[in-house]
Amino acid sequence: MNDLDALLAAANPVAAADLPHGPRQEALLRSIIDEPARPSPARIRTRLRWTLPAIAAAMAITAVLWHVLVPQSIPEQRYVTSGPAHRVLLVAAERADQTGTKRFWHDKGEVGQLLRRDHDGHRYTLLVTFPTETWVPRDPIDGDSVHASDLGKVRIQPVSAADAEAYRKDGSPGPDENPRAGITVPDPPDGPDLAGDRIFEGDRARLPADPAELRMTMLTWIRDHGGLPAHPDAWLFREATKLLDSPGRTPSPTVRGALYRMLAGLPGVRNLGTVRDPLGRPSVGVVLRERTPALGTIDWQFLFSPSSDFVMATRAVVVRPGATNRELPAGATQYLTVKQTAGWTDRPPKHRLPGARR
Known part of the structure; x- marks a missing residue:
């Protein structure tokens, strides 16, 4: 054999x-x-x-x-050492190294996804968005982390004029758990969940500060908890941006710097230059393209601040639809996260966090 x-x-x-x-x-x-x-x-x-x-x-x-x-072997990586994307990510890594922490990480933002509806002969695409808020204490004595998604404040917006007309003819339904009475809003996909891959749930406190060791640690964890993803570099890109998107859960400046350096070394990452985020703010953008049977060809975009390591937004943009999103046009943003405000603060929340002991 x-x-x-x-x-x-x-x-x-x-x-x-x-x-x-x-x-x-x-x-x-x-x-x-x-x-x-x-x-x-x-x-x-x-x-x-x-x-x-x-x-x-x-x-x-x-x-x-x-x-x-004889477990699966971790694939060797061809490290990228130059190029526009490499340079801007290394600059962000240096800024992350210098970012200090305070008592709490606090951010407010939005999560949005496209939803296709076919009801009583009316077909249309909606952008469904709802607000999110996160409080993460640096010290457990200040309580447990809280991540809230306010489904009571869901906003529904037709994507095009044709979608708006079909939506109006369908009675302009609002959010409702009953799909016959309204729009069933699914829970937001958690980043890589959109692509069908398992998310990284390893011990963030033990992540190494060396980018090569960090890559090996994350891939070893996913290998031992369900198997390596079909596209390891794309998985690392999505998971690293997710970890960077939540500094409260990855508070070590050196680990955040290592995440940016790991991204800088991934093959296939391209520089988008200065782009506008979903709120119209200027940002630095990088992107990695992935081809999957379910989603077709997707551009995973990562947008961060030009002056800090603050993550402003992430987007999954359809380049060519696949089996599960064939109704979406090329160029549509199938999924996005955007931060309105975010940062470290010594001011506690209005209400004490669960489990707080001071």
């Missing part, structure tokens, strides 16, 4: 009950195990009934052991 065969066997263990067992297989097996002194037919049938499941069980056990003892 060559290495590829072994990997395929490990990924596809076959249960004994799944193996074909008929006259042809029985005859073939007889020709392999027959002895010069042939036993009676009844004895042959008994032996075959026991031998086939035993062989299959041994193969399945071997495949499982191979998978356990």
